[in-house]
Amino acid sequence: MNMYKHELSAYRKSLFGWISALVGISILMMSMFPTFSKDAGAFVALLSNMPDAVLAAMGIHMETITSVLGFYGYIFVYILLGGAIQAMLLGTTILSKEVRDKTADFLLTKPVTRQAIVSSKLLAALTSLAVTNIIYMAAACLITALVSESAFSLKLLILATLPLFFVQLIFFATGLLVSVIWPKMRTVLPVSLGVVFAFFLIGALGATTGDDKLRLLTPFKYFDTSYIVEHSSYESLYLFITIAWVILATALSYIIYMKRDVHAV
Amino acid sequence: MSIIELQQLTKTYGSARGIKNLSFRVEEGEIFGFIGPNGAGKSTTIRTLLGLIYPTSGSAKIFGKDILLHGQEIKKEIGYLPSEVFYYDNMKVKDLLHYSASFYKKDCTKRMNELAALLELDVNKKIDDLSLGNKKKVGIVQGLLHEPRLIILDEPTSGLDPLMQQRFFELLLEENKKGSTILFSSHILSEVQRLCHRVAIIKEGELVSLEKMSTLKANNYKRFKLEASTAVEESSFAIEGVTELVIRDKEVSFMYKGNLNAILRVIASIEIANLWIEEPDLEEIFMHYYEKEA
Numbered sequence: 001m002n003m004y005k006h007e008l009s010a011y012r013k014s015l016f017g018w019i020s021a022l023v024g025i026s027i028l029m030m031s032m033f034p035t036f037s038k039d040a041g042a043f044v045a046l047l048s049n050m051p052d053a054v055l056a057a058m059g060i061h062m063e064t065i066t067s068v069l070g071f072y073g074y075i076f077v078y079i080l081l082g083g084a085i086q087a088m089l090l091g092t093t094i095l096s097k098e099v100r101d102k103t104a105d106f107l108l109t110k111p112v113t114r115q116a117i118v119s120s121k122l123l124a125a126l127t128s129l130a131v132t133n134i135i136y137m138a139a140a141c142l143i144t145a146l147v148s149e150s151a152f153s154l155k156l157l158i159l160a161t162l163p164l165f166f167v168q169l170i171f172f173a174t175g176l177l178v179s180v181i182w183p184k185m186r187t188v189l190p191v192s193l194g195v196v197f198a199f200f201l202i203g204a205l206g207a208t209t210g211d212d213k214l215r216l217l218t219p220f221k222y223f224d225t226s227y228i229v230e231h232s233s234y235e236s237l238y239l240f241i242t243i244a245w246v247i248l249a250t251a252l253s254y255i256i257y258m259k260r261d262v263h264a265v
Numbered sequence: 266m267s268i269i270e271l272q273q274l275t276k277t278y279g280s281a282r283g284i285k286n287l288s289f290r291v292e293e294g295e296i297f298g299f300i301g302p303n304g305a306g307k308s309t310t311i312r313t314l315l316g317l318i319y320p321t322s323g324s325a326k327i328f329g330k331d332i333l334l335h336g337q338e339i340k341k342e343i344g345y346l347p348s349e350v351f352y353y354d355n356m357k358v359k360d361l362l363h364y365s366a367s368f369y370k371k372d373c374t375k376r377m378n379e380l381a382a383l384l385e386l387d388v389n390k391k392i393d394d395l396s397l398g399n400k401k402k403v404g405i406v407q408g409l410l411h412e413p414r415l416i417i418l419d420e421p422t423s424g425l426d427p428l429m430q431q432r433f434f435e436l437l438l439e440e441n442k443k444g445s446t447i448l449f450s451s452h453i454l455s456e457v458q459r460l461c462h463r464v465a466i467i468k469e470g471e472l473v474s475l476e477k478m479s480t481l482k483a484n485n486y487k488r489f490k491l492e493a494s495t496a497v498e499e500s501s502f503a504i505e506g507v508t509e510l511v512i513r514d515k516e517v518s519f520m521y522k523g524n525l526n527a528i529l530r531v532i533a534s535i536e537i538a539n540l541w542i543e544e545p546d547l548e549e550i551f552m553h554y555y556e557k558e559a
Contacts (some may be wrong), residue, residue, distance in 0.1 A: 002367035102351040107405070109315050110368040111340040144266070260319035264308055265347070 002106075003117065007124035011090070015128045018086040022079055022132065023139040029075040032067060032112035033147045040066040053208040068148040069156055072140075073225030076160065079136070079221055080167050084196045089127060091175020092188040094121040095257060100181055100231045104262050114258050123252070125172060133165045156229055163223030163234075166242050170219040171196060173249035180256040216241070266329055268293050268415055268446040270312065274321035277307050284309050284470040286323065291448055296441055298461030298478070299450040306470040308348070311320040311419050327415065341369065344413035348420040350404040352392040358403055359388035365407040377410040378522040383432065395422040407435060409440065416440060416447045420455060434460060458546065459517060487525075488549065491532060492539040500532055520545065 036043060045174050047060060054060075060074055095118070098104040107117060142152060175192060180186075185191060203221045206214030215221045222238035269291035284306040288305040301307050312318045313475045314325055315338040325332045349557040353361060362381070363443045366373035381388050386402045395403065408416065416437070422430050437460065441447055451457050458465060458478070461490045466474040502510050506523030515538075522530050532540065 002364065006353075006364055015423075056551050101355055102349055103351065104351075105317065105347045106347075106351045106365070109340060109343065109345040110365070111337050112368060113337050172310075237481065259319070260310075263318065264347075 001120075003112070003120035004124050004141070007121050009128060011124065011128050015131065018082070019132050019135050022082050022086075022136050023088070025082060026075065026079060026136070026140055027079070027195050029142050030072065031146050033071050034149070035148070036071065037066060037068075052112045056207040057204040062168070068144060068150070068152050069160065069229050070226070072144060072157065073229065074158060076164075076225055077220070080164060081196070081200055081257075083132070083136075083164045083168050084171045084200075085193060086132065087170075087172040088175040088192040088196050089188060090125050091172040091177075092179045092192050094176075094182060094187070095176065095253075096185055096188060099262065102187070105264070108262055111191040115254065116255055118254055122176075129165065129168050131174065133162075133168070136164065137161050156232060159232060159234075160225050163228075166223060166239075167219050170222075170242055172232055173246045176253045177249040177256075180253045180260065183260065188210045220242065266293060267291065267326070268295075269297075269448065270326040270329075271310075271314075271323070272325065273312070273503060274313060274320055274325050274371070275322045276313055276318060282306070282309065282470070284313075284467075285400065287467070287470070287472055288323075289472060291446060292447055294441070294444060295463060296437070296447040296449060296461045299448060299467065300452060300454060300457050300459035300466035301462060302452055303528075305467045307467060308419055309470070310467070311417055311448070311450060315340070315343070315417065320440045323380075332495055342414040344408040344411065344416045346404050346418045347414075348422045348423065350397075350400040352400060352403070354521045356392055357388070358386065358390055358392055358395070361403060362388065362407055362410065366410055370409040372410065373412075376412055377406060380406040380409055382416040383436065384429065385397060386534075396434040398426060398429065399427055402429070405436075405532040412440075412443075412445075414445060416445050417450075418447065418495055419450045420452065421449075422453065424453075430456075454546070476523070486520050486522050486545050486549070488518070488541075488543040489521055489528070489532075490538050490541040491535075492516055492518070494536040494538050497535060501535065504528070504531060520549070 006092070044066065045053065047065070047262070050132055057076075061070060064073060065074060098107060135160065140159060142151065144157055161241060178191065178195070179188070199218045203218035206218060206221060209230075219242070222242060223234060225234060267290040271287050271289055274287045275283070277285075282304060286308070287310060291486040298377075299310070300306055309318070313320050314327065314332060319333070332339060340481075353364075356364075362377050366377060368525070380386075381402075384402045384405060386399065386406060389427055392400065392403060401421075405421070410417075413483055418437075422433065425433060434456075437447060437449075447460075447468065449457060449461060458468060462482055463477050463479055465472060480510055496515060499512055502517070502519060504513075504527060506521050506528065508520045508522075511517070551553065
């Protein structure tokens with residue numbers, strides 16, 4: 001419990017930063033919706049002149065973009081991107097930071113098992129992500145209600161926003177695994193950003209070609225907002241992949257970290 | 266009962282570093298010196314004992330319990346001070362000390378304050394702002410605040426000024442008197458000489474010698490220096506036990522181990538002007554061990 005508290009307070013500052021950023025982006029972009037919907041016809045005409053590939057890459061769906069949820073789905077892509085970076089950074093940092101700051105010697109010579117160390121850190125990180133999601137969810141509901149002129153389904157909005165948590169879990173687990181496989185990683189930022197953007201670009205590319213195999217490769221496309229809005233549910237295959245990967249990567253991280261030699265830096 | 270017991274402990278890395286078949290025991294109440302140059306394997310041994318790295322083969326016990334099976338339990342009663350001090354960003358000294366204390370199931374506040382006062386450590390400062398010496402003090406306090414039964418020190422004195430070093434040694438002696446066993450790794454031999462009861466000398470990962478400090482200092486070697494009245498033949502000193510023979514004009518110096526009568530007979534046969542027979546300090550013994558086998 002002491003480690004959990006310590007970890008939580010260590011992430012506190014960056015957590016508030018990320019929450020403000022995500023909420024800020026959604027407020028900024030959603031506040032454009034009233035203007036957008038007023039001139040929706042002109043916008044749609046403008047957009048329809050663009051090549052289909054570009055629209056697909058940008059995640060714009062002509063049929064839904066003019067509805068508030070469709071518009072939200074469009075901006076949500078960028079929320080996902082931000083959230084993924086936050087989660088990946090958290091994942092790569094929590095264990096590797098101890099090595100870089102030489103605090104691993106401190107922690108590992110205390111009467112605790114390595115398992116307890118990883119669990120405390122995981123729990124603290126998950127708490128951070130959960131807090132992010134709860135606050136973001138509340139903010140998203142509020143701002144959508146404010147900008148929307150017509151009624152919309154709150155349930156659908158929540159269903160469409162929950163994937164933020166799922167995608168964050170994927171990238172968090174991935175980051176964790178990367179950090180234990182590659183413990184000598186000096187700087188987590190470029191690695192984390194690189195991985196997240198790579199997947200993001202694969203996603204954009206996959207959308208233009210409509211290739212389903214590419215879609216498997218990018219968590220950003222696992223939870224398609226238009227599908228969710230249309231069916232009020234998630235695609236079970238991708239939900240399954242998400243759960244499986246998060247469990248697998250976390251378990252592997254545990255195993256590798258248990259067995260690893262922690263060298264003096 | 267042995268506090269620490271190493272049995273054929275081996276740790277190999279890809280490169281040449283590591284330890285090979287290291288076996289020795291540290292008994293309860295001892296201050297045990299562990300010496301060798303940088304890279305000899307001192308830290309590797311200590312890190313293995315603490316479960317930071319895992320042995321390739323062999324085993325070790327602390328308090329009679331296997332280090333791999335009972336790591337968590339063992340560490341309740343170990344205080345460890347690494348050579349390089351760690352710090353968490355943005356933490357005050359007292360926050361770190363309280364965090365450290367929170368791992369032990371007892372109230373350490375009193376001892377913590379005593380130690381901080383003794384070392385003149387300002388607990389309200391941020392660790393980031395401390396000098397190296399003061400960070401070291403934080404390390405000392407966190408390592409001792411739970412009054413451990415075994416104190417493991419890995420080159421602990423770097424960065425401490427002589428006065429603090431003195432106080433730190435007194436502190437260690439006091440802990441030792443109260444019953445703590447101390448494993449003291451160092452390449453600064455005068456420190457080891459002042460504190461330790463027994464010494465293990467390690468070289469390239471192997472144990473070269475393990476002796477009582479008194480044996481090491483008194484019985485084994487004497488340093489001879491003499492000034493002759495006439496030129497001296499090198500051949501006169503060609504008897505067993507003489508090493509590091511240096512003859513410069515009429516000045517002769519060497520290390521000697523063996524029957525003193527034999528060497529005195531040799532010296533008596535020379536017309537000498539002056540003679541010094543000294544106890545070598547640990548440094549010389551140490552160099553001797555290393556040069557002999559180099």
